[in-house]
Amino acid sequence: MPRFHVYWIFTKKAFLRSAVYRFDVWSRLGSNLIFLLMWGSIWTALYAGREEAGGISFQAMLTYIVVSQFLTGVNGAGTPLWEIQEKVRTGDIALELMRPFNVPLRYLFADFGSVAFYIVTALIPIYAMLFIFMDFTLPTDVFTWAGFISAAFIGFLIRYCIEMAFGLLSFFLVETGGIEDIFYFAMSLLSGSVIPLWFFPEWLAKIAVYLPFQGIYYIPNAIFIGEIAGGEILLSLGLQIFWVLICYFLLRLVWNRASHKVVVQGG
Amino acid sequence: MAAIKYVNLYFKLVSAGVRAQMQYRFAFIMRIVGLITAYTGTAVTMWVMLYQFQVLGSWNFFEMLFLYAIAILSWGFCVILFLHFRSLDTYILNGTFDRFLVRPINPFFHFMAMKFDMASFGQFIFSLLIFIWVSLELHIEWSSGKVLFLLASIIGGILIQGGMLVLISAIAFWTTKSQQFYWVVMYPARNLTNYPLVIYPKIVQWIAAFVVPFGFVNYFPAAVILEKGTPFFPASIGYFSPLVGLVFFIIAYCVWMLGLSRYKSTGS
Numbered sequence: 001m002p003r004f005h006v007y008w009i010f011t012k013k014a015f016l017r018s019a020v021y022r023f024d025v026w027s028r029l030g031s032n033l034i035f036l037l038m039w040g041s042i043w044t045a046l047y048a049g050r051e052e053a054g055g056i057s058f059q060a061m062l063t064y065i066v067v068s069q070f071l072t073g074v075n076g077a078g079t080p081l082w083e084i085q086e087k088v089r090t091g092d093i094a095l096e097l098m099r100p101f102n103v104p105l106r107y108l109f110a111d112f113g114s115v116a117f118y119i120v121t122a123l124i125p126i127y128a129m130l131f132i133f134m135d136f137t138l139p140t141d142v143f144t145w146a147g148f149i150s151a152a153f154i155g156f157l158i159r160y161c162i163e164m165a166f167g168l169l170s171f172f173l174v175e176t177g178g179i180e181d182i183f184y185f186a187m188s189l190l191s192g193s194v195i196p197l198w199f200f201p202e203w204l205a206k207i208a209v210y211l212p213f214q215g216i217y218y219i220p221n222a223i224f225i226g227e228i229a230g231g232e233i234l235l236s237l238g239l240q241i242f243w244v245l246i247c248y249f250l251l252r253l254v255w256n257r258a259s260h261k262v263v264v265q266g267g
Numbered sequence: 268m269a270a271i272k273y274v275n276l277y278f279k280l281v282s283a284g285v286r287a288q289m290q291y292r293f294a295f296i297m298r299i300v301g302l303i304t305a306y307t308g309t310a311v312t313m314w315v316m317l318y319q320f321q322v323l324g325s326w327n328f329f330e331m332l333f334l335y336a337i338a339i340l341s342w343g344f345c346v347i348l349f350l351h352f353r354s355l356d357t358y359i360l361n362g363t364f365d366r367f368l369v370r371p372i373n374p375f376f377h378f379m380a381m382k383f384d385m386a387s388f389g390q391f392i393f394s395l396l397i398f399i400w401v402s403l404e405l406h407i408e409w410s411s412g413k414v415l416f417l418l419a420s421i422i423g424g425i426l427i428q429g430g431m432l433v434l435i436s437a438i439a440f441w442t443t444k445s446q447q448f449y450w451v452v453m454y455p456a457r458n459l460t461n462y463p464l465v466i467y468p469k470i471v472q473w474i475a476a477f478v479v480p481f482g483f484v485n486y487f488p489a490a491v492i493l494e495k496g497t498p499f500f501p502a503s504i505g506y507f508s509p510l511v512g513l514v515f516f517i518i519a520y521c522v523w524m525l526g527l528s529r530y531k532s533t534g535s
Binding site for chain 1: 301302304305307308309311315316318319322323324448450456458459462467
């Protein structure tokens with residue numbers, strides 16, 4: 001059983017550290033909002049004045065994109081992958097391996113801290129304003145809200161495990177090049193972060209349904225706009241939990257293999 | 268002639284960098300593969316997006332690909348010539364920028380010639396394949412006039428995006444920050460212009476035409492070649508792309524030189 005109070009300290013430290021780098025927070029928010037403008041405009045143009053397409057109302061679709069962009073902000077606020085890869089490349093990771101904690105968990109808890117800071121000081125104020133002044137669909141019942149928040153949280157864990165497991169592959173492949181690009185492309189498309197799964201060609205939707213990526217954006221977004229409702233919410237959450245367990249197992253596996261095989265490159 | 272001397276010097280300086288990069292052949296090939304994959308990924312996303320809807324603001328999939336390919340091609344040249352300008356802040360903070368000031372050549376030129384990223388072949392291969400595919404699909408007849416216009420507007424696009432990188436790096440002379448401005452301003456702006464400008468609010472289109480002239484990189488020239496309308500703008504506005512590029516780049520260069528004259532070493 002991990003001693004969580006140890007990791008909790010990483011959360012607090014990361015929270016305080018984010019408070020120092022305010023410029024980072026604002027610049028990240030700025031680019032998040034530009035991308036929101038981009039995807040909002042794209043979907044407005046795709047609907048081209050129609051009230052609904054494929055059974056989804058225009059209002060619900062715009063809400064989907066706004067929620068998705070909010071979650072993109074949440075998912076992007078942690079320690080960037082390249083920072084960990086850089087530690088592998090320079091050999092600094094050895095220092096972390098020597099310490100008495102689980103390194104993937106330590107980074108996860110640190111991410112909680114920086115993400116919490118970002119949500120409270122930047123995302124919530126801006127997105128709350130958007131929801132107040134624009135005409136988006138808000139869930140009305142507590143059950144949907146609870147479902148959305150849980151789904152978003154589990155989605156965060158899935159994304160973390162997949163991304164970290166992938167980042168650790170650099171223990172084995174010092175040059176990840178093209179694989180990294182395929183990975184990020186698959187994650188952005190198949191997670192439904194910018195195009196919901198119901199607009200996919202049928203064969204692609206079938207593939208996406210059998211992959212863990214949909215748990216990151218598609219499930220929480222669809223719960224939020226009521227496209228996944230009632231008993232289906234529980235079913236989706238169950239599916240997410242299934243995936244988070246698999247992905248965590250995968251991460252542990254990669255991590256154990258990797259930490260036994262640290263090749264500290266000179267320099 | 269000073270210009271010829273500088274051209275010779277440029278190739279001498281970059282050839283050293285190229286030889287260094289070719290030492291890591293596997294990494295080099297992997298980066299090209301990576302770039303092509305990343306661009307293909309965006310193209311696939313466009314295809315999925317238009318699978319049900321067919322058009323985005325009256326632009327179909329192939330027209331959007333064409334728009335995208337123009338941006339990628341000029342960006343490829345930009346990466347070779349100017350991309351490293353964004354990390355000027357690192358050079359200033361480490362004190363390594365000072366070595367560009369003690370040599371008997373123009374510091375702007377010297378800094379520009381410092382790096383030559385060969386991986387841009389990824390951009391060239393990708394955009395060329397797209398040009399061929401789209402030309403076949405849309406039956407574009409390439410008269411010599413059209414080819415010349417395309418080349419001129421690509422040069423315009425290089426100058427606009429390069430000018431923007433130079434402007435962003437110049438901020439470092441005042442604030443010792445530039446890399447972050449790249450990620451806040453340039454990266455989102457480049458993504459925005461991958462899609463036809465017509466879909467954005469009027470104010471954004473106006474800014475992209477007259478303030479940060481990214482509209483001239485691909486949207487206006489592509490509209491001329493594909494004979495598509497540009498609402499709110501005269502149809503022939505695309506022809507101004509090279510001129511806009513030249514003016515914008517000269518402004519950027521002057522700002523950079525102004526910043527340089529104010530520059531004081533951090534002394535580290």
